[in-house]
Amino acid sequence: MADHTTESHIILHTHSQRVRILAGDTLIADTRNAIELREKGYPHRHYIPKEDVDMVKLSISSTVTHCPFKGDSTYYSLPDIVDVAWSYERPVDDMQAIAGRLAFDAGKVAEIVE
Template sequence: METETSAAALEPSPGFAKNPEYRITLERPEREFIATLQGEPIAQTTRAIILREADYPPLVYFPPEDVRLDQATMSDKDTYCPYKGMASYWNFGTEANIAWSYEEPFQEMLDIKGYVSFYVDRLDDPVI
């Protein structure tokens, strides 16, 4: 399944309303992804979503049930994206704010609601 979001959505986010040409593409590849930190898998799934946005490197978003959230603590950090919404952050072990999720994303990004992504440069190996 491939989904492309744009200003054509019914209720555009502030970012898409101001910049209708901006594109974020979501893909559901049929393969396994594993995120490993300090030698331990902290996320493993065959149900990932790959998010491609502008010139940024692609990101893997893991379904929350496939992430070892029992090994994580919620951070007090949050950030705002005008295209996706407010991101909440997670700490794993000694790695503060290594992961984030959009618990209440804008309408165009509902497919990633609750999914967890990681800063890949802080993991043991690249996820993609």
């Protein structure tokens, strides 16, 4: 995937470095196939394919939000961390590259990029 910029000033690009997500000492995700999303006014986010996330540890929460530039999001929780991650299952057309991938709240988990 080449860098892709949308009218909303969102830039998507492939991220070939290893990205690991840890909740305490527990590994939640480990990938070399992340997509980095950069959006003006927000921290960079890594969207990780579900096959690289330990989905058994996560449960869908009741939180749902809407972004006019990305679409409706579904949130996920760990047993002891509410709304730790989110996913756009059916994003708007310009954001199809992040469909079904998870982004994690860096304030609630450790993200290690190598």
